[in-house]
Amino acid sequence: KQEVTQIPAALSVPEGENLVLNCSFTDSAIYNLQWFRQDPGKGLTSLLLIQSSQREQTSGRLNASLDKSSGRSTLYIAASQPGDSATYLCAVMGGSNYKLTFGKGTLLTVNP
Amino acid sequence: DVKVTQSSRYLVKRTGEKVFLECVQDMDHENMFWYRQDPGLGLRLIYFSYDVKMKEKGDIPEGYSVSREKKERFSLILESASTNQTSMYLCASSFPGANTEAFFGQGTRLTVV
Numbered sequence: 001k002q003e004v005t006q007i008p009a010a011l012s013v014p015e016g017e018n019l020v021l022n023c024s025f026t027d028s029a030i031y032n033l034q035w036f037r038q039d040p041g042k043g044l045t046s047l048l049l050i051q052s053s054q055r056e057q058t059s060g061r062l063n064a065s066l067d068k069s070s071g072r073s074t075l076y077i078a079a080s081q082p083g084d085s086a087t088y089l090c091a092v093m094g095g096s097n098y099k100l101t102f103g104k105g106t107l108l109t110v111n112p
Numbered sequence: 113d114v115k116v117t118q119s120s121r122y123l124v125k126r127t128g129e130k131v132f133l134e135c136v137q138d139m140d141h142e143n144m145f146w147y148r149q150d151p152g153l154g155l156r157l158i159y160f161s162y163d164v165k166m167k168e169k170g171d172i173p174e175g176y177s178v179s180r181e182k183k184e185r186f187s188l189i190l191e192s193a194s195t196n197q198t199s200m201y202l203c204a205s206s207f208p209g210a211n212t213e214a215f216f217g218q219g220t221r222l223t224v225v
Contacts, residue, residue, distance in 0.1 A: 031210035031211060032210065032211055034213065034214065036216070041200075041219070041221065042218055042219060043116075043118075043202055043216040043217050043218040043219045044202065044204075044216040045216070046213055046214065046215060046216075049211075049213045051210075051211045052210075052211075089154075089155070091155075091214075093210065097160075097168065098143070098208070098209070098210060099157065099160075099170075100145075100157070100204075100214055102154050102155040103154065104152070104153075104154040105154065
């Protein structure tokens with residue numbers, strides 16, 4: 001059974017800092033990995049999708065990497081801003097039914 | 113822009129009531145999903161559907177059923193609501209296949225009293 005772990009569970013940084021969020025998964029037979037952002041009490045917003053054949057994806061200040069063989073992904077946020085404060089979730093898609101399995105998220109707080 | 117719309121942001125229901133949560137997507141996605149999200153447990157898949165009138169159980173289907181009569185609409189039904197079904201419910205949709213992005217609705221916060 002696929003298990004997804006996100007470390008750390010919570011992170012607090014000053015504005016302007018570069019930071020890395022980590023995601024690991026136990027079964028490397030995945031189709032893709034997706035990073036989401038969730039604001040309090042809201043739904044999930046898709047940030048980046050990395051296909052299994054890719055090593056990284058970039059969108060603005062966000063860069064996500066994928067090392068499928070070692071079961072790891074990182075989300076790098078450059079020059080963090082208070083508006084980046086949210087919970088960040090990673091999810092892997094795998095199995096015959098293309099199921100998404102989620103980590104429990106990292107709660108990021110960027111202090112002005 | 114893809115839009116996944118859940119019919120209610122907040123709902124309060126009484127124990128034993130039959131509850132319907134509605135989800136509509138406008139991108140002609142074949143796949144639709146219902147998750148619940150609880151503190152410390154993360155997102156857990158309740159049911160999913162690959163096509164009209166097709167459904168499959170997820171990880172925690174007990175106490176729930178679903179209906180998909182039209183491609184754009186996927187309903188989650190709590191046959192007899194209980195307090196342990198108080199949760200945030202999230203609907204998602206996607207195209208089929210291995211390299212597709214999932215899109216989520218804004219969530220429904222259900223409280224069963």
